[in-house]
Amino acid sequence: MSNTARERIFAKLRPAVAAGQFDIPSPELPPRPEWTPSEKVQKLKTLMEAVRSEVHVVKADAWTDALKALARQRGFKTLLHGPGTQVGDAVKQAWSEGSGGLPALRTYEGAIENYKDTLFHDTDVGITSTLGGIAESGALILWPDAEEPRLMSLIPPIHIAVLDADKIYATFSEAMERMSWSEKMPTNALLISGPSKTADIEMTLAFGVHGPKELIVFILEP
Amino acid sequence: MGDQTFSFEKNVETALGDTQLRANFEYAMSTLYQKRKAVFADEAETERLREVGNAVRQRALSKLPELLEKLEKKCIENGIQVHWAETTDEANRIILKIMDDHRATRMVKGKSMVSEEMHLNKFLEEHGKEVMETDLGEYIIQLAGETPSHIIVPAVHKNKDQIAKLFHEKIPGAPYTEKVEELNALARKTLREKFQHADIGLSGVNMAVAETGTLCLVENEGNGRMCTTVPPVHVAVMGLEKVVEKLSDVPPVLRLLTGSATGQIITTYFNMITTPRKPGEKDGPEEVHLVILDNGRSAILKDPELRQTLQCIRCGTCLNHCPVYTRIGGHAYGFVYPGPIGKILTPQMEGLEKTGGIISASSLCNACEEVCPVKIPIPELIRRLRNESYDSKGSVPGHGYKWNLPEVLVWKAWALVNRYPRLNELAMKVGGLFGDRFPKIGPLKQWTRVRTTPRLARHSLHELVKTEGVDHE
Structure with missing residues (x-):
């Protein structure tokens, strides 16, 4: 049935687009902002904080110390990380150097079908790397993969994301162009700007409706 | 909904007499209006962006058959199964079949106006399936047994007291609370359970990129990501006009969409789906299906003037700025798409004679055209459709129905x-x-x-x- 539906639809569409002229303007995009690296960090931080993300700008060689201090202070119980990624390996290394008072490290065991219970009911925090950031939008770019699956940044009530300051692009368009997205789109690409939120009840903003209640970002500066 | 007994005039009268409804709408619409204004503060830049949005959408429509073929080809290469539906009934049956093929009984749904157009929930429930709306606003109206009154904020006609009562009555074990945080927590708890155990997830599509075969979803809550990631099967439904040519068309349209809809520079999540779960990946659906629906859109496309209706990206900002909509709300319009865009879209899909004169509910103040992110000349199209109502030689379904000696x-x-x-x-x-x-x-x-x-x-x-x-x- 759907084959013939397809034929019928195209049989209508082809003459339809041929009827009359389209008047397609060719406007230029607004100019791309030219920001210095530190301006981009600042812009991203300001925008993300405005939608209640928690942003820490730290030195690249000291970020795991900052993470450990934060984890102890907040009393996290379990931390899901992705070994095999730079971020995951750094966490593992840091924890091996002394993990008193720190959350237990977890890894995403097997496929979701067998890991759902733990992920939904027994994971406090997920930590992931990012592919970059977008200063103009105040958003992080994530390309989840086998090491850092898609649900790591969605199911745990707290998501921690790690971003290299030098991977912050001015605009979404720039990020796409520089990384040639059109040639290699992944299974799933995400932009994330803050914790999950809704204003569906009387326009009152509330956080953590389905996804993470908190988004904590470490921006690593050289 | 949409039955022939509906009387627009009666609906308007009822809505205007409902002081609670009017207060709810006045508050919500002025909030959205202010938020949009704040995010598009730079007028020159906004105008430029709208030009781009208009160009992207017009270019896509001008090559629609070619782009849809390309989208289909790319999706199939990427492992997404593509289905075509000429009518809403066909689309419903395709989805039912996918569910049956997987012995799926429990569906979680992200927000999708096309699925509202299809009356999918009703159809699946009649066939013994459990369908769970998971967008908070959609969840609220599903509990209440109602339909959306707004394209973006579907439960906007309700205030928190009404929602408090509803949750207390309908969610087992829910205490009575008017605190928004607590109401959200109740929904979170109930729906997380549903996400975890669903057999199938359904979503709409905000844009489909022909160049890469990518389905784009815009949301704040994370329920869309849940529906498209946790269950083993994901079905996306889209109107056939939702395609854009290139990946580079996405950023300007996204910026216009979020800014116009909710006054946000960007939403919490922008979710781009290109393939099902690949070997070695640990989550994401094993199967992704894309259902592409016509339901009268191809007929709209053949009219060089009216085809501009199909540029719409469903941001809902014309509703927020309409002096008629903000006073009568969405239900009065009697069909799925209310407000200015509904006024021009619904008669073309359903037939002028069936839409009870909603086309006359406009003061032609031009606010909708001024804010439309893709520059649809809504007032001009309203005038055209008003003429069609009297024109026995017209081309829109139901044309000439008002003709009288x-x-x-x-x-x-x-x-x-x-x-x-x-x-x-x-x-x-x-x-x-x-x-x-x-x-x-x-x-x-x-x-x-x-x-x-x-x-x-x-x-x-x-x-x-x-x-x-x-x-x-």
Whole structure:
């Protein structure tokens, strides 16, 4: 049935687009902002904080110390990380150097079908790397993969994301162009700007409706 | 919904008399209005962006068959299964079949206006399936057994007291609370359970990129990501106009969409799906299906003027800015798409004669056109459709349904009177003498129901000029 539906639809569409002229303007995009690296960090931080993300700008060689201090202070119980990624390996290394008072490290065991219970009911925090950031939008770019699956940044009530300051692009368009997205789109690409939120009840903003209640970002500066 | 017994006038009257409803809408619409204004503060830049949005959408429509073929090809290469549906019934059956093939009984749904257009929930429930809306607003109206009153904020007609009562009554074990945070927590708890155990997830599509075969979803809550990631099967439904040509078309449209819809620079999540779970990946659906629906869109495309309707990206900002919508709300329109965009879209899909004159519910103030992110000339299309209502040679379904001899004769007489000065003079004289005694029947009765009948002057302007001359000449 759907084959013939397809034929019928195209049989209508082809003459339809041929009827009359389209008047397609060719406007230029607004100019791309030219920001210095530190301006981009600042812009991203300001925008993300405005939608209640928690942003820490730290030195690249000291970020795991900052993470450990934060984890102890907040009393996290379990931390899901992705070994095999730079971020995951750094966490593992840091924890091996002394993990008193720190959350237990977890890894995403097997496929979701067998890991759902733990992920939904027994994971406090997920930590992931990012592919970059977008200063103009105040958003992080994530390309989840086998090491850092898609649900790591969605199911745990707290998501921690790690971003290299030098991977912050001015605009979404720039990020796409520089990384040639059109040639290699992944299974799933995400932009994330803050914790999950809704204003569906009387326009009152509330956080953590389905996804993470908190988004904590470490921006690593050289 | 959409049945022939619906009376737009009656709906309007009921809505206008509902002070709670009007207060809820006034508050919500002015909030959205202010938020949009704040995010598009730079007028020159906004105008430029709107030009780009218009160009992207027009270019896509001009190559629609080619782009849809490309989208299909890319999706299949990427492992996404593509289905075509000419009617909503076909689309519903395709989705039912996918569910049956997987012995799936529990569906979690992200927000999708196309699925509302299909009345998918009702259809699946009639076939014994559990369908769970998971967008908070959609969840609220599903509990209440209602339909969306707004494209973006579907439960906007309800205030928190009403929602508090609803949750307390409908969610087992839910305490009564009017605190928004607590209401959200109740929904979170209930729906997380559903996400975890669902057999299938359904979503809409905000944009589909032909170049890469990528489905784009815009959301704040994370329920869309849940529906497209946790269950083993994901079905996306889209109207066939939702395609864009290139990946580089996405950023400007995204910026326009979030800014216009909710006054956000960007939403919490922008979710781009290109393939099902690949070998070695640990989550994401094993199967992704894309259902592409026509339901009258191809017919709209063939009219060089009306096809601009299909540029719409469903941001809902024309609703927020419409003096009619903000006073009567979405349900009064009787169909899935309310407000200015609904006024032009619904009659073209359903037929003018079935839409109860919603096309007349406009003051033609042009606010919708001024804010439309893709520059659809909505007032112009409203005028065109009003003409079509009377034009027995028109092309829109239901054209000419308002054609009637008395009205034709009245206008013919009017034209005649205005062609001959003598006749005009005579008509004015007769009007001056007897106009007040003209019986208030038919449209005149309607019109004078809430208005004072204007009194016709005894002497026409022409007469006065003749007898008294003109001052300050």
